[in-house]
Amino acid sequence: MSKRKPISGRTKAGIVFLTLTLGFGMIIIGALIRVIWVTGDDWRAKASDSMSRYIPQKASRGNIYSSDGKTLATTIQECDLYLDFTQKIEPNKKDKSKMDTIKTIVDSNYRWSIIRKKDKKSGKIKYDTVCYRDSVCIILHEAFPGTSVDEFRRILDRHRDSTHRGCALIKRHLPYSDWDRICRFPGWRRAVVRMVDDREVIHYKRFKTYGNMAESVIGFNASYSNDIYSGLEGYYDSILKGQDGKVLCRRLTRGTWLPVGRGSIVAVEDSLRTDSIPGHPVIDGKDIVATIDTRLQDMAHYSLEKSLRRYGSSAGCAILMEVSTGNVLVCSSLVLDTNGNYRETPNRNVPLTDLYEPGSIFKPVLLTAMYNDTSFALDTSMLLPVGVKTFSKNSQIVKDHGVPNATYPLWKAVAISSNVAFCELAWRYYGNRRDTLLNQVKSIFPYKPMQVDIKGPEYVGRTNTLRYDNNFLRFCYGYTSSVSPLRMATFYNALANGGRMVKPRFCCAIIDNGKVEELPIQYIHEQICEPKTAETIRDLLVGVVEGGTGDNIKNETYAIAGKTGTAETAPGSPLSNVTFVGFFPANNPKYTCLVMMRDVRHVFGRNAAPVFLDIADCVVSLDKDLDCRPTLEKLAEKYAEKGGSIDDPPTVSKAPQITVRRAYKRMGLRFANITKVGRWSYYRDADSTTAASYEPYKIPTGQIPNCYGMTIRDALHLCRTVGIDVTFEGYGKVYAQEPKARTPLAKTNNKVHLMLKP
Numbered sequence: 001m002s003k004r005k006p007i008s009g010r011t012k013a014g015i016v017f018l019t020l021t022l023g024f025g026m027i028i029i030g031a032l033i034r035v036i037w038v039t040g041d042d043w044r045a046k047a048s049d050s051m052s053r054y055i056p057q058k059a060s061r062g063n064i065y066s067s068d069g070k071t072l073a074t075t076i077q078e079c080d081l082y083l084d085f086t087q088k089i090e091p092n093k094k095d096k097s098k099m100d101t102i103k104t105i106v107d108s109n110y111r112w113s114i115i116r117k118k119d120k121k122s123g124k125i126k127y128d129t130v131c132y133r134d135s136v137c138i139i140l141h142e143a144f145p146g147t148s149v150d151e152f153r154r155i156l157d158r159h160r161d162s163t164h165r166g167c168a169l170i171k172r173h174l175p176y177s178d179w180d181r182i183c184r185f186p187g188w189r190r191a192v193v194r195m196v197d198d199r200e201v202i203h204y205k206r207f208k209t210y211g212n213m214a215e216s217v218i219g220f221n222a223s224y225s226n227d228i229y230s231g232l233e234g235y236y237d238s239i240l241k242g243q244d245g246k247v248l249c250r251r252l253t254r255g256t257w258l259p260v261g262r263g264s265i266v267a268v269e270d271s272l273r274t275d276s277i278p279g280h281p282v283i284d285g286k287d288i289v290a291t292i293d294t295r296l297q298d299m300a301h302y303s304l305e306k307s308l309r310r311y312g313s314s315a316g317c318a319i320l321m322e323v324s325t326g327n328v329l330v331c332s333s334l335v336l337d338t339n340g341n342y343r344e345t346p347n348r349n350v351p352l353t354d355l356y357e358p359g360s361i362f363k364p365v366l367l368t369a370m371y372n373d374t375s376f377a378l379d380t381s382m383l384l385p386v387g388v389k390t391f392s393k394n395s396q397i398v399k400d401h402g403v404p405n406a407t408y409p410l411w412k413a414v415a416i417s418s419n420v421a422f423c424e425l426a427w428r429y430y431g432n433r434r435d436t437l438l439n440q441v442k443s444i445f446p447y448k449p450m451q452v453d454i455k456g457p458e459y460v461g462r463t464n465t466l467r468y469d470n471n472f473l474r475f476c477y478g479y480t481s482s483v484s485p486l487r488m489a490t491f492y493n494a495l496a497n498g499g500r501m502v503k504p505r506f507c508c509a510i511i512d513n514g515k516v517e518e519l520p521i522q523y524i525h526e527q528i529c530e531p532k533t534a535e536t537i538r539d540l541l542v543g544v545v546e547g548g549t550g551d552n553i554k555n556e557t558y559a560i561a562g563k564t565g566t567a568e569t570a571p572g573s574p575l576s577n578v579t580f581v582g583f584f585p586a587n588n589p590k591y592t593c594l595v596m597m598r599d600v601r602h603v604f605g606r607n608a609a610p611v612f613l614d615i616a617d618c619v620v621s622l623d624k625d626l627d628c629r630p631t632l633e634k635l636a637e638k639y640a641e642k643g644g645s646i647d648d649p650p651t652v653s654k655a656p657q658i659t660v661r662r663a664y665k666r667m668g669l670r671f672a673n674i675t676k677v678g679r680w681s682y683y684r685d686a687d688s689t690t691a692a693s694y695e696p697y698k699i700p701t702g703q704i705p706n707c708y709g710m711t712i713r714d715a716l717h718l719c720r721t722v723g724i725d726v727t728f729e730g731y732g733k734v735y736a737q738e739p740k741a742r743t744p745l746a747k748t749n750n751k752v753h754l755m756l757k758p
Contacts, residue, residue: 053248057282059243059244061204064287064289066290066294072210072294073207073209075206079175084168084191140170167196217292217454219232230346232506242284286512289511291329297329303614305342311600311603313599315354316350317350317594321490322591352456354484358478361580362565363414363477366441366476368534370429380410385424387403389424391423391427396473399420400419411543414543425476426473447460450486486504489593502521502523538589550609553609559628566604566605576603580605584616595611699718704739704743724745730755734754
């Protein structure tokens, strides 16, 4: 029997290898089958997650536009500049230093040294980088000239040992363009840090195009790290900020994620269709249109600042409203800061937050309440006492400033702002029913917060009890009541609107995807008085400007109805709050304006009127729909009323002869070549057949000269020839001066203030 040959070791090894190969092959095939058909969906989902994912994305905040089409607030990128100086140098196999990324911070023109150190404790060789800091500081100084080289050197030294931070903070709040320019310096890209403490150095900030102008209306950011705003930004925050969501991103090399897009998010009837996209959609914020007009706001801001600085006021405001809509075209709120500058400040919007005793501008409120009372009839011709009067043994004496004891009709008492006359009215008809008068005033005046569309504090107006005689009498001329300037402007706006009180608003429209949605007009009171009553009080307020306490802004172009107000901050205090409020044009009111200055010394309400006039003149020059704008036809009618013609030669009330002769020569008119008379001369009117002639003007010795009718150039020259310092306000020709002409110089400290108007 033949024996089988034993299986050789090589064969056994082949069999084992084949068995293992087949076994592993079957396992691999089984795994493939399992991956493809059993767990394939899970693995494909994981692969998709590693290559694409939804990353949180912040929505873009909407812009705020002005009513004249300018951008008031928008979002910009802002950066913090960090430089990394703490990277280590490691030796290579030949014990030489490697090229380090920090060495590329500057090109070969600037020196960086790599030094070799020996640790005294361990004895190991260490390498470090020594930057010639002056080179870096010079580069930074060239990029930011406002910071010196020494200042950058101190910054680098301060952060030299702060290796735990990993970088040095060079500057905060840089515009993205400046930060990107630093990154593009030769060799600087790797040294500029992009992430600090797991936060990006690039962040978004609200930028106000016009700086501090109207910032109280636009809104302040209460926190640098959080989007907490006041003003329009805070009130319309839900509309402006939009909705944060998630954006589909695809992974690129080096862990960079690139947004694929926001998918097919489609807006359908103010809703979003996101069926094809999982996650949350990103909805950008809508834009809003503020009622502020930048042209008028700019004029009011600087005119108000000039007056506040002149009188040393602690704060002030200027408000301009449209009568029919309540749109606030101007809202300037200036407060004196610790540096002596007037700025708009957070948490104090003077027109809304400041409560003060209004003074005489409260008298039309009292008069309106009396006209609404049907138990008696008021007549503007009724006679009332003025001057000084005592009404009871428990009351103090009531006085009128600069008014003799006499009897004036009501219309004249309003014009001169008589306290005694209004106390007489109230004492005569409401002495025994004071609560009735108080309730009537509260029914027409907005003491309660109006809840305007600005986020911020707005306090409740208040008034003291009228039980005591002194409180009752002081109430009649604007004391014992605390109101805000905006509420007072709202009341006068109602008088201009025929008794209909419109709610002030600071936003008039919302822009969504290019579509402008106008916001509706809201009303506080449908009718605070009869239209006839409003018209009567309007005529009384015209008399204030035409021949009363506000006559310093009287002009021939358009009529103004207004009221002056002065209120002491405390009994016997030298400081007062002064106000001028009114509307124009008086025959057909279209705009209401209020100017208020706080804590001024020895100044009356008429001193706030020039700011009112500056704003009104600017409005009239810009509003083409006003019928009071001067035209050739109106000028011709004006000349005809005076018995002249628009073609008559121009006249000069007072000017240097050489200037008048030069002007006449250029216009081809005849003039008398008189050189022997004084330099300053009156011009005698000449017709087309008579040459111009002059009468000498003699400068009074030791007295203030008469500058009336002069331009500021001529007035300055005249006053300085006799050693008088001049200050002035307005533009055009001199219509008033303080002190008056022929006042002895010894009483004036050689100073004169001129007031000009067109």
